[in-house]
Structure formats: C-alpha cells, structure tokens
Amino acid sequence: GQNIDQPTEMTATEGAIVQINCTYQTSGFNGLFWYQQHAGEAPTFLSYNVLDGLEEKGRFSSFLSRSKGYSYLLLKELQMKDSASYLCAVTRNAGNMLTFGGGTRLMVKP
C-alpha cells in the first residue's frame, strides 16, 4: 500500500520563505514529484527528485531523503501569485502512474 501525507493548509507572508513537507510510505519507491495547482487550473510541474539531496530551481527548491521517506518543497521570496495548492506525488518502480497526497493549500498574505 501507499500512504502520502502533507499538511492540509499553510499560511505565509509575502517575501518570506515557506517549507511544505511530504512524508510517504511506498513500497518500490522510484521518485517524487511536486506540482502546483491554482484553483480551477491544471497541475503544473515544479520538480522531480529521484536521488537524495536538494534540487534548486529559481525560487523553488525540493529535497528528498529516500531513507526517511521524506521530501520538502521550499519556496523563497514568496509572491501573492504563489497562493495555490502544492501536490506531492510519488512513482513506483512497477507502474507509471502518479500517486498523490491530498495537497497543501498555501495562502500568501501581504
């Protein structure tokens, strides 16, 4: 079976830094994706981690620890447009589908 947990909601201030955590228990774990989804829109790809460590891409960074079953998405210099849901999803060695957590709704306040 699979269990993917992330906080339901978070609030942060414009210009600040926020870390969104994701823990998973997945047999045959392959890799972990982060997607951003604005209300009523398509999920858009942010990052992919398959090896341990930090992947940095502009204001967004993603970290993975395979041994701990843990990932986080770090958003720096928050902007109002970053208000969205952030979806953590894993892939397994067997099968190509994404298995998603419930998503974290981030609200950025002025």
Added chain:
Amino acid sequence: GAGVSQSPRYKVAKRGQDVALRCDPISGHVSLFWYQQALGQGPEFLTYFQNEAQLDKSGLPSDRFFAERPEGSVSTLKIQRTQQEDSAVYLCASSHVREGGSTDTQYFGPGTRLTVL
C-alpha cells in the same frame, strides 16, 4: 507548443445519463493518463495508455467507467449511467517514455468538471 487540452471544460449531467470526456495529449507523447480529482483532494489514478494499448485500468472505480485511445493520440473517458458520486474534475495527463520504459514528467490538461445532478 500546445499543451494538453480537454473538452468539455464543464459538463452537467442528470443522474443516469452517459457522458464522454475528451483528451488531446501533447503531440508525440506516448503515455496518456486519466485521473479523478474530488474537491479539495489530490488527483487519483484511473487508467493508463501507452500508445493505443491500455496497460493499466486498475483505478477505474466501476464497470461504468470505460476509456479508449484507438489511434494512440486522442483519448475518450466514458462514464455510463452517471451517479452523484461521479461528480469530480477529470484530469488527463501525457508524457514521453524514458529509455527503459519508465514514464517521464506528466503534463496535465485543465480538466473537465463533471457535475451529476
């Protein structure tokens, strides 16, 4: 280039009606996925195609759900005798396949919001 497109964007059906939802993947993408997303939840896998072959349909919730991709590009998800619990956003995603057969990054369409009255 063009992304994944889906139609219709919104569909209202009376309970018991049949519906058909269309997905146009990114040109050249071999893999195509359907997901169901309930309000406030993450998407849940329904079914997966590689070209025209449906390789995994383990997520389809009942035999009222049927998907096809006859020519390996456009796909249709059909729901027969719709029920209120079918109300959700239906997302389509497409991707390349990496060497070795694993799926590359999936790119999503905007979804079809289905409301069953």
